[in-house]
Amino acid sequence: MTLQTLRHGWVLTVRDLKHWQREPWAPVIGIAFSVMLLLMFGYLFGGAIDLPGGGGYLPYLLPGMFTLTMLFGIESTMGAITEDTRRGITDRLRSMPISAVGVPLGRTAADLMNSVVQLAVLMAGGLAIGWRVDGSIGSALLAAALLLWLRLAVLWVGVYLGLAIRSEGALIAVQVLVWPFGFLSNIFVAPETMPGWLGFLAGWNPVSATAAACRELFGNPLGTTGGVLAEHAVALAFAWPALLLAVFVPLSARAYRNLSR
Template sequence: MTDVTYTGTGLIKALRDGWIITQRDLLHWVRQPATPIFGVMFSIMLLLMFGFLFGGAIEVPGGGSYIQFLLPGMLALTMMFGLDETMTAISSDAKKGITSRFRSLPIGSTAVVLGRSGADMAYSALNLGVLVVGGLLIGWRITSDLGSAALAVVLLLWLRFALLWVGIFLGLTLRNAGATTAVQVLIWPLGFLSNVFVAPETMPGWLGAAAQWNPISATATAARELFGNPTGATGGWLADHALTMALLWPLAITAIFLPLSARAYRKLRS
């Protein structure tokens, strides 16, 4: 397989090749829509469950409606959903020999993983849009200006983009059913050990500190601020630097796992 140096026309070629592979992955979802549909339905179910079953018993530090507090957190949490499916799709392509066919084509090693991430980002944007509409229907409101709200959406997708490279890397290196199950199990503790559902100030000291340093917490807090919703944080370092951390955490994750994914793909053996 040709390895393209991504300068000038090489970068354009990589992006074009990646777009072709993105279309291929999107076509799979069009033909088999059950997975994306059930994924969206699951996110809506969680929103309704926590918003209406538990919301009446949860107070937001600093005041404010729990629905207003919950919705941006749920948007951040859903950016973690589907990583196991990304991992499974990458592994499946390798096992079926599809990866070997891609490797025989004159395309750069990054184009294939970029294509997969492009398809997942399209799905994530759709999931995000459905949840925003669902939130508006149950009483959530954006009280900031349009520019701030748009920046909040960008930060949410920025987090998703970074996390996708973790799923792609694991799919290229851990190609067995047990590894997929392990990722599914880990997603929930990492997602719940955050400020998505409750403020860290209500947790025991050591647990609250761990929750504050979770990348999901940084994006959730930044999104709440940008949407004009209550943050549930009455003080602390995260409350003062949420926007900065929402930018830096995904940057660090991408800087680590994107090159690792490209390297793992170059070394992949079906």
């Protein structure tokens, strides 16, 4: 990625940030929704589930909720890209000498900055209801970085879908499908408690890798007594988003170039 592409991306990032400054309701509502989920699941399930390997359920749940919130970025980014395309903004940008990666890069950078604020608010809410970090400061910072790493990959998936599938029905379908993809993971319950085939799918879900890595780094209960998530969670939490980025960044650039075809 060239310096010029990064400069173009930064200009478009500032554009999106200024738009939110004028109309802040979308990011504010997104943060409020995430806090509501955190409080709802934290208090509903806080003491109701036993974990393999022992430990309290609330400290197990919170890293999973942080991860689930990172997954929710896909539909908001897809919706913003679709709206810009529908209104002709993307066509005007394409008429300028801007890299095919520059425009989606600006969108993802702005969304990622919003995600940093969102994650900080969620962690503060978690601390307020009793969640604690028992690992080192360095490990906690690495956990936060892995959460944002997953978010970045999810945002690029949203960019590609917004460029490639520009119908309102597709956006609704993605919003619906995000939930089962998130639930088919270790966010709420340990894969060891699921039927064998379902636990296998949950164990290889990228969301599960990030959630398990964050639990390990935060010093929270792992909810597992063995297997790939117990032994290689941090490596998988880095590898899965890297794979998604390797696939969807080039796909997004190609979809952007082919918009008029």
